[in-house]
Amino acid sequence: MNDIKKLKEQQRDKHPGFGFYLECMTRTLFTGLAGLCLGFSGFYFAQKLVQPKLPYPKKYNILISSIAACGIGYKITSDRTKACQAAWMAAEDKHTAVVARLGSNIRRINKVKGIEICGSYTVISARWKHTQYTGVKGLRSRKSFFESNTKPTDGDEEGAEEELDLENSQYDLIANTTMHVTRQTQVEQSVLVIQPYIKWGPKKSATDPDLQLQEAIALVNSLPNWSVEESLKVPLESLGKKALFGSGKLQELKDLVRKIRSSGRKLTSIFISKGTLSFAQKQFLEYEFGLPVMDRYSVVIQILRLHATSAEAKLQVAMAEIPYIWTQVKDASVSTNRRQGYALSDLQKEILRTRESKLKSELMRVRSHRKLLRNKRKQKDYPTVAVVGYTNAGKTSLIKALTDEQTIQPRDQLFATLDVTAHAGVLPCNLEVIFMDTVGFMSDIPTGLIECFVATLEDAMMADVIVHVQDVSHPNHLQQKLHVEDTIKSLARNPQMEEAGPIDSPRIINVGNKVDLLTSNLSSAQFDDLTLVSSKTLVGINQLMLEIEEKVLEVTGRIKMRFSVPSGGEEMAWLYKNAAIVDVVGNPEKTQFSIMSAIITNTCSKSVGGLEADDVFGTLKRNVDERSIWTKKRKTMRN
C-alpha cells in the first residue's frame, strides 16, 4: 500500500494522470467483478424461471451462466480499461488517441446543438467546435518578495511556482458545450438580457429588479465584443418551474425574439440573469427560443476566464467550472429527454474526473505554497491589510491611493481583479505594511464558484486588518454591503479557513468609497459607520491611513515608544534594524544623544522594559526617555 503511494508520489510530476489511472483501474476491476457476479446470478435465475421452455437440460445452466457472465465481465472491464487509458493519455495532454472515440460524441453534440436547431445557432456552434483556449501554458516561475531578503517590491504577485498546463481540447469541448463559453472573445455576441424576479413573497429579492437588470447588463458589457441587443425584466411567481416562464410570458418572449430578428437585428444568445438554470430549464428554453441560453454562472465564468492572467487565477477559474458541469451532467442523466446531447459518455466523465483530481491536487499545492509564504511573511513581521468588497467598489483604486503605486491600473469592469496581489505600503508612523488586493464578490453567484477562490482568499481572511470597501455612490450600496458581510461570514465558516480565526469587527474597517460621486443633498449621516473617501480625488485618504495605522498597531500588539540613545551608537543601529522609526531628533538636554520615536512589538517592548535585559536592551533601558502607549486618534479628524 505504502509502495503504491510512493510510486504515485514519484510519478506525479512526470505523469500527472498516473495516480488517477491507478484509481480508475481499481474501480474498473471491482466494476468488472460486480458485472461478472451479477451477470452470473442474473442468468442463472433467469434460466431457472423459464426452465421448462428452454431447449437444453438443467445441467447446462451453470455453464451458460458462466459463459454469459464472463462475456459481461470482459466487456465492462475492457471498455472501462480503455476509458481509463484514454483519460490518462488525455491528462498527459500530448496524446490524441481519445479523439477517435470522442469523434462520435463531437459530431452528435454539434449536430444537435447547431444544425438541427436554427441558423444563427449553427454559426456559434461551428466556432465553438474550433475553440481551444490557451490554458496556463508558459507559466513563469516568479520569486516572491517574501522569499527575497530585500524589502517588499511593489505589486508583486504571489503565484504558484510549478509549471502547469491546463490545455485539453477534449475538456474544452465538454466545457464549451455545457456552459456555452469560449475563449474566442473576438466572436461577437448580441445578447438578449432577461432579468427574472419574484414579484412578492419570502423569496422576493431585497434588491430592486431594475438594479438587478443593470448589473446583468454590466456583466455582458464586461466582455469585449459582447453587446446587449435588448434587455427586460420579467416578473415571476417562482424561479423553480421547469419552463421558468409561464406559457403566456414565454410566448411574449418568443414574439420578442422573432421581432428582433425580423427587424434585421442580430441576436446570438439569451442571458437569463439567474444564478444557475437547471439542465431541464436550459434545455427547454433553448429548444423554444432556438438560441443558446446562458445563466449568471456561465457568463461570470466567461469573464473570469478572460480576466484570469496569473496561473493561480487560471487554476481557480478552471476549478470553478467543474461543479457547474457536473450539475448539468447530473441533471441531464435524470432527464428523460436527452435530445440536446448534454449527457456525457463514460470517457468524457473520466476526462472530467481526471481534470478535477488534477486541479484539486494543484490547488492543494497552491495552498501549501501560500502557507509557506505567509509564514515567511510572519517571520519578517510585516502587518497585512486585506482590501475586500463588492466587485467594482474600488478596491484596486483604494490600494493605488494608499500606496501611491502608479503601475496599478483600476478598470471599470466587473471582476477585473482575480488575483490576491500584495502591495507594499508605509503607514504614517513609517511602519511598512502589505496591502492585499482581492477578487470582488457579487450577489446571485453560487457559493461553489467563490469557494474555488478559497486558496487565495485565505490569505486575505488571515490578514491582520480587513478593509471593507463600499461604493457609497451605488444605488444598491446597502445590499452590496450586506452581501459582502454574508460572504465573509460564510467563508469564515468554511473548514478550509479554520486558520483565519474569527473575522469580527475589531479587525474590520468599513470604508465608503467614491464620495466624489455623491450628490450634495445626500446626508452623510447615513454613512456614520463608514470612513468616507474618494480613491479618485484622494479625499479622506489621510484619515483612513491613520485609522488603518491605529487598527494595525492595536491588532498586532505594537506600541509607540521614545528612546534617548547615543547618536550613531549600537542602540540606534538596533532600533533601526528591529523597529519602524517614526522620527529622530537631537536631544536638547544631552548633546551626544538623539530621541528616537519607534514602533515596536509588545514582546520587544517588554524586553526593552528590562524584563530580559541583554547588553543592548540594558543600554536601551537606561536610556528610555519616555514610554508612551500610542494614543488613539480621534475619528473626527475627517478631512
Ligand SMILES: Nc1nc2c(ncn2[C@@H]2O[C@H](COP(=O)(O)OP(=O)(O)OP(=O)(O)O)[C@@H](O)[C@H]2O)c(=O)[nH]1
Ligand atoms: N469617481 C470615482 N471613481 C472611482 C473611485 N474609485 C474607483 N473608481 C472607479 O471605479 C472603477 C472600478 O474601480 P476598481 O478599483 O477597479 O474596482 P475593484 O473593486 O477593484 O473592482 P474589481 O477588481 O473588478 O472587483 C474604476 O473605473 C475606477 O476608476 C472613486 O473614488 N471615485
Ligand SMILES: [Mg+2]
Ligand atoms: Mg480590482
